Amino acid sequence: MKQWYENAIIYQVYPRSFQDSDNDGLGDLQGLLDRLDYIKSLGVNTIWLNPVFTSPQVDNGYDVSNYFTVDPHFGTMATMDALIQRAHELDLHILLDFVLNHTSDQHPWFQDALKSPKSLFRDYYIWQDTPNGQVPNNWGSFFGGSVWEQVPTEPNTYYFHLFDKHMPDLNWANPEVRQAMIEVAKYWVGKGIDGLRLDAFIHIAKADLGQNFPTDQTGPVIAEPMYANLPNVVTYLQEFIDELRKINPDLFILGEGASADPALAALYTRTNRGSALCDAIVSFRNLPKQAVPAPKLTATVKLPLAEQLDTAALPTSIVQWQTALAQTTQPTLYFSNHDLPRMATVYADRKFETRSLKTLATMQYLQRGIPIIYYGEELGLHNAELARATAFQDQMTSTLIDQVPEAERPAVLQYLSGLHKTPARQAMPWDDSAHQGFSEHEPWLRTQPAPITVAAAEADPDSILNFYRKLFQLKQQPLFATGKFRLLLVKTAGLIVYQRQLGQKSALVLTNLTSETVTYQNDDWLNADITFTVGQVTLDENSWHLAPWSTLVLQQDQVAWPAE
Numbered sequence: 001m002k003q004w005y006e007n008a009i010i011y012q013v014y015p016r017s018f019q020d021s022d023n024d025g026l027g028d029l030q031g032l033l034d035r036l037d038y039i040k041s042l043g044v045n046t047i048w049l050n051p052v053f054t055s056p057q058v059d060n061g062y063d064v065s066n067y068f069t070v071d072p073h074f075g076t077m078a079t080m081d082a083l084i085q086r087a088h089e090l091d092l093h094i095l096l097d098f099v100l101n102h103t104s105d106q107h108p109w110f111q112d113a114l115k116s117p118k119s120l121f122r123d124y125y126i127w128q129d130t131p132n133g134q135v136p137n138n139w140g141s142f143f144g145g146s147v148w149e150q151v152p153t154e155p156n157t158y159y160f161h162l163f164d165k166h167m168p169d170l171n172w173a174n175p176e177v178r179q180a181m182i183e184v185a186k187y188w189v190g191k192g193i194d195g196l197r198l199d200a201f202i203h204i205a206k207a208d209l210g211q212n213f214p215t216d217q218t219g220p221v222i223a224e225p226m227y228a229n230l231p232n233v234v235t236y237l238q239e240f241i242d243e244l245r246k247i248n249p250d251l252f253i254l255g256e257g258a259s260a261d262p263a264l265a266a267l268y269t270r271t272n273r274g275s276a277l278c279d280a281i282v283s284f285r286n287l288p289k290q291a292v293p294a295p296k297l298t299a300t301v302k303l304p305l306a307e308q309l310d311t312a313a314l315p316t317s318i319v320q321w322q323t324a325l326a327q328t329t330q331p332t333l334y335f336s337n338h339d340l341p342r343m344a345t346v347y348a349d350r351k352f353e354t355r356s357l358k359t360l361a362t363m364q365y366l367q368r369g370i371p372i373i374y375y376g377e378e379l380g381l382h383n384a385e386l387a388r389a390t391a392f393q394d395q396m397t398s399t400l401i402d403q404v405p406e407a408e409r410p411a412v413l414q415y416l417s418g419l420h421k422t423p424a425r426q427a428m429p430w431d432d433s434a435h436q437g438f439s440e441h442e443p444w445l446r447t448q449p450a451p452i453t454v455a456a457a458e459a460d461p462d463s464i465l466n467f468y469r470k471l472f473q474l475k476q477q478p479l480f481a482t483g484k485f486r487l488l489l490v491k492t493a494g495l496i497v498y499q500r501q502l503g504q505k506s507a508l509v510l511t512n513l514t515s516e517t518v519t520y521q522n523d524d525w526l527n528a529d530i531t532f533t534v535g536q537v538t539l540d541e542n543s544w545h546l547a548p549w550s551t552l553v554l555q556q557d558q559v560a561w562p563a564e
Contacts, residue, residue, distance in 0.1 A: 003250055003252070003279070004093065004194075004250060004252075005046070005093075005195065005252040005279060005370070006330070006481070006482060007045070007476065007481045007482070008045060008046045008093070008252070008370050009044040009045055009046065009370070009371045009373070009472055009475060009476070010044065010046040010095070010254075010370060010371065010372040011039055011042060011044040011046065011047055011048070011375065012047075012048045012050070012337055012338070012372060012373065012374050012375060013047055013048070013049050013050065013375050014027075014050050014338050014374075014375060014425055015027050015028065015029065015031075015032060015050055015052055015074055016028075016060065016061075016073070016074075016425075016444060017375070017425050017426060017427050017428060017444075017445065018031060018032055018035065018375055018428050019031025019032060019034060019035050019430070019438060020427075020438055020439035020443070023439050023440040023441045024073075024439075024441055025439055025441040025442055025443050025444050026073055026074075026439075026443075026444050027074075027427070027428075027438070027439075028073065028074045028075050028079075029052065029070070029074050029075035029076075029079045029080055029083055030075055030079050032047075032049070032083060033079065033082060033086060036083075036086055036087060036090055036092065038454070039092065040090045040091075040092060041469070042373075042468060042469060042472060043468070043469050043472030043473055043475075043476065044092075044373065045092060045093060046092065046094075046095060046194070046195075046252075047087065047092055047093070047094055047095065048095040048097065048197055048254070048372070049094060049095065049096055049097060050338055051064065051099060052070050052071055052074045052075075052080070052096075053066060053067050053069065053070070053071060053099075054066035054069045054070065054072075055071055055104060056104055056106050056166070057071075057073070058104065058164055058166045058167065059163065059164055060393075060425075061097075062099050062163075062167070062199060063099075063102075063103070063104035063105075063106075063164065063166055063167045064099050064103050064104055065103070065104040065106040065107045065108075066107070066108075067184040067187075068184070068187060080191070081191065084191060084192045084193060085192075088192070093194035093195065094192075094193045094194050094195075095193070095194065095195040095197050095254060096188055096193045096195075096196055096197070097196075097199055098188075098196040098197065098199060100170070100181050100198060100200075100201060100204065100240075101162065101169060101170065101199065101200040101201065101203045101204050102161065102162065102163060102167045102168055102200075103167070103168065104166060104167060105165075105166045105167070105168055106166075108121075109121040109124045109125075109180075110124070110125060113125055114151065114153070117154075117157075123174050123176070123177075124170060124171055124174060124176070124177050124180075125159055125160070125169065125170060125171055126159065126168075126169050126170075126171050126206065126209070127151075127157060127158065127159050127160070128157070128158050128160070128209055129156055129157050130156055130157075130158065131156070132156070133150070133156050135148050135158065136148055136209060136210070137209065137210070137211060137212045137213070138212045138213055138215070138219070138220055138221055138223070139212075139213060139220065139221070139223040139226055140219075140220030140221045140222045140223060141161060141162060141164075141165075141220065142162060142163055142222070143164045143165075143395075143396070144395060144396045145165075145220055146220040147160055147161060147162055147220070147227075148160060148161075149161055149165040149168075160206070160209070162200075162203055162227060163200075169203070169206075170204070172204040172205060172232075172236050173205075173206075173232070178236060178239060178240065181240065182240055182243045185240070185244055186243070186244065189244055189247050190247065194250075194251070194252060195251055195252030195254060195279075196244075196251070196252075196253055196254070197254045197255075197256060198237075198253065198254070198255045198256060198278070199256050200256060201233065201255050201256065201257070201278075202228050202229050202233055202255075202256075202259065202260065202264075202268075203227050203228055203233075204232075204233055204236055204237075205227075205230040205231070205232035205233045205235075205236065206226065206227045206230070207225070207226040207227065207230060211226075213226055224259060228259055229257075229259070229260070229264055234267070234268070234277065237255075237268070237277050237278070238277060241253055241276075241277060241278070252279050252280075253277070253278045253279050253280075254278065254279065254280050254281075254282060254332075255268055255277075255278035255280070255281050255282070256281075256282050257281045257282065257283050258282075258283065258284045258339075259283070259284065259285065260281055260283040260285065261283070261285055262320045262321050262323075262324030262325065263324060264281075264283075265281040265283055265321070265324065265325060265331075266324045266325055266327075266328050268281050269281060269325065269328040269329040270328050271328075276329075278329075279329060280330060280332050280370055281329075281332065282332050282334070282337075282372070283332075284339075284340070286317075286321065286331070286332065286333075286334065287309060287314070287317065287335070288310040288313035288314055288316075289308065289310055290307065290308060290309075290310040291305040291306070291307060292305060292306040292307060292308055293305065295411065295412075295415055297404065297405075297412070298405060298408065301400065301403045301404050303400070303412065303415065304416075304419055306346075306415075306418060306419055307346060308346065308347065309346075309347050309360075309513070311493065311494045311513050311514070312493060314496065314513075315487060315489075315496065318367070318487055318496070319487050322367070322368060322369075330368060330369045330370050331367070331368070331369035331370070332369060332370050332372055333364045333365050333367055333369040333370060333371045333372065334364075334371065334372035334374070335347060335360070335374075335377070336374045336377065336424060337372070337374050338374070338421060338424070338425060339421050340421060341383050341418060341419055341421065341423070341424050342374070342381055342382055342383050342424045343360070343374070343377050344357055344377075344380050344381060344382045345382045345383040345418050345424075346418075347360055348360075349515055349548075349549060351515060351548075352548055352549040353380070354380065354462075354464060355534060355535050355548070355549040355550070356513075357464055358464060358467050358471075358534045358549075358551065359511050359512065359534050359535065359549045359550065359551045360511075361467075361468065361471060362511055362532070362534060362551045362553070363509070363511035363513065363551075365471060365472075365475055366471075366474065366475060366480050366500070366507075366509050366553070367485060367498065368483070368484070368485035368500070371472075371475065374424075375428055376426075376428055376429075378457075378464060378465045378468040379429070379453075379454065379463075379464060379465055380452060381426070381429075381450060381452070382418075383417055383418055383420070383423035383426075384417065384423045384424075384426040384447035384448065384450075385413070385423065385447070385448065386413060386416075386417050386420075386422070386423050386445075386446075386447070387413060387446075388413075389401040389402070389409075389413070391445065391446065392416070392420055392422045393422055394420070394422065397420060400416075401413065401416070422445070426443070426445055426447045427439070427443035427444075427445065427447070428454075429449065429450035429452065429453040429454065430454045430455065431453050431454065431455040432453060432455065432456075436449055436450060436453055437453070437454075467534075470532070471532075474531070474532060474553070478502055478505075479500055479501075479502045479505045479506075479507055480507065482502065483500040483501050483505070483507075484501045484502070485498060485499075485500060486498060486499045486501070488522075490520065492518050492519070492520070493514070494512065494513045494514035494516075494518070495510065495511070495512055495513070495514070495518045495520060495546070496509075496510075496511045496513060497509070497511075497520065504557050504558050505557060506555065506556060506557065506558070507531065507553060507554065507555045508522070508525050508528065508553070508554045509551075509553050510544065510546060510551065510552040510554075511550075511551050512535075512546040512547070512548065512549060512550050512551070513549070514548060514549070515548045515549070516548060517546065517548065518545075518546050519543050519545050519546075520543065520544045520546070521542055521543040521544070522544075525554050525556070526539070526542065527556070528554035528555060528556040529554065529555050529556060530552065530554060531553045531554060531555045532551065532552075533550070533551060533552055533553070534549070534550055534551035535547050535548070535549055535550030535551065536550055537550050537551075537552045
C-alpha cells in the first residue's frame with residue numbers, strides 16, 4: 001500500500017529563526033503559522049520542525065526538560081494545535097523533531113535521580129561508580145571532553161552524557177525508559193502530527209562501560225564503536241515504532257543516522273519481524289566531500305578544514321545509496337540542515353553562483369528519493385558572518401579563537417563562519433523592512449542583513465526561489481516522484497547523467513557540475529522533448545553541449561529499461 005510520504009518534499013524550519021510574531025527577537029510557532037501559505041507556495045508538502053518542547057535552551061531545544069509542553073519562547077499548546085490544524089487544511093504534513101537519546105539535566109527525572117541512588121528514576125540514566133574518583137573510561141563527548149560528568153554530591157560517581165554535560169543520556173536498556181518515551185511520542189501522535197524525526201537514535205544503545213577505546217591519544221577520544229549503531233538500537237527502535245504505528249499506521253519515521261553508511265541506512269529501514277523500522281534515514285555521509293586547505297596562521301593553531309563536493313566520487317556515492325535502498329526505502333536528498341553549513345556556502349561555484357545552485361538542486365532532487373530543503377535554501381542564503389567568538393555558542397570554537405593572535409582573529413572568524421552550523425541558523429530575510437521582516441526586534445543571532453529577501457526573489461522570475469517552485473512541480477510528477485532510477489556511465493568528469501522510468505514514460509537528467517562546457521552523445525535521446533533547462537544547452541547533429549553549470553532534462557516514451 002502506498003504511503004503519503006513516498007511523495008514527500010520536506011521543508012525544514014528552524015523555529016527560532018523563521019518568523020517572530022511577538023517581536024522579542026526569537027521566532028515562534030505563531031510566526032510559522034503566519035507563514036504557512038508561503039511554505040505551501042514552494043511546492044513542498046511536509047514541514048520538519050526543530051524541537052519546540054520546554055527546554056533550558058543549552059542546545060537550542062535539544063535539551064528537553066518537559067516533553068509534554070511547548071516552550072514559552074515558542075508559544076502555547078493552543079498555538080501548536082492551531083498550527084497542526086492549519087497545516088492539514090493546506091495539505092501540509094508536520095514532522096516533530098523528537099529527542100530520544102537524552103534529556104536536559106533540568107528534567108524532573110534527572111533532578112530526582114540526583115537526589116539519591118535509591119531514586120525511582122536513578123536507572124533512567126547511566127551511572128558509573130569508580131574507585132578514587134577516576135573517570136570510568138576514555139570515551140569522548142561529541143561536544144568536547146569526556147562523556148562522564150562527576151556528580152557533585154557523590155565524588156566517586158559519574159553520569160554519562162554523549163553531548164553537553166547538561167544533557168544526560170537516557171538508559172534505554174531500562175524497559176521503564178523505553179515505555180516512558182513511547183508514552184511521550186504517543187501523546188504527540190494523538191495531537192495529530194504526521195511523523196517524527198528521531199534525533200540521534202543511533203546512540204541509544206551503549207557498549208560495556210568498563211572498557212577503554214584503543215588509542216594512542218591522551219585524554220578522551222571519540223569512540224563511536226562504543227556508542228553508535230550497536231545491535232540493540234534495532235531492538236529498541238522496533239519496539240518504539242511498533243507501538244506508535246498501532247495508533248497511526250501512516251506515521252512517517254525519519255531517523256537521524258548521522259554516521260550511517262548505505263548499508264546501515266538499509267538496516268534501519270528494512271522490514272523486520274513484520275513491520276518497518278524507520279521510513280527514511282538522514283545521514284551526514286549522503287554526499288562525498290573533499291577537504292579544502294585551511295588558511296595559514298602565524299600562530300601554531302590548527303584550524304578545521306573546509307569541505308567541498310567531491311564530484312569525482314559523486315557517481316559512486318549515488319550508485320551506492322540508490323542501490324542499497326532500492327529494496328527498502330528512498331534515500332533522503334539534501335545538502336544542509338541545522339547541524340551543517342549552508343548549501344550555498346559549501347557547494348556553490350562563486351563564478352557561476354546562481355546557476356550552480358540551480359544545477360546542484362536539479363541533480364540532487366530529481367533523483368529517486370525524498371528532498372529535504374533547509375529554510376532559506378530556496379533563496380540561495382549563505383552562512384552569516386559572525387563577528388564574535390561567543391556568537392558561535394560553541395565552547396570548542398571559542399577556545400580555538402582565543403588561541404589566535406588578535407590581528408588574525410577577524411580572518412579566522414570569517415573562515416569559521418563558513419564552516420560552522422550556528423551561522424547557518426540566521427533569521428529568515430522576508431523583506432527590506434526593519435530586521436528584514438523577521439521581527440521588529442534585533443534577532444537572537446546578530447548578523448549583517450542578508451543580500452537577498454523573499455520579497456525581492458518573488459519579484460525576479462529568474463530567482464532561485466522561483467526556480468525551486470518549477471523544480472518541485474517537476475518532482476511531483478509521478479515519473480520523478482516514484483519512477484525507477486539508473487545512473488548512466490559517462491567518461492566526462494563532473495557530468496552526472498541518470499535516467500528515470502515509470503511505465504512507458506522515461507526521462508534523462510544531465511547536469512554539468514563543472515566550470516567548463518561539456519558534451520554528451522546519446523542517439524536514443526536526440527529527438528526527445530526538452531522538459532527543463534538551466535544555463536545554456538545546445539544540440540548539434542548528434543551531441544548535446546552543456547555550458548558551465550548547465551542542466552538538461554529530456555522526456556520521451558518507450559526508452560529501453562534494463563531487464564530485471
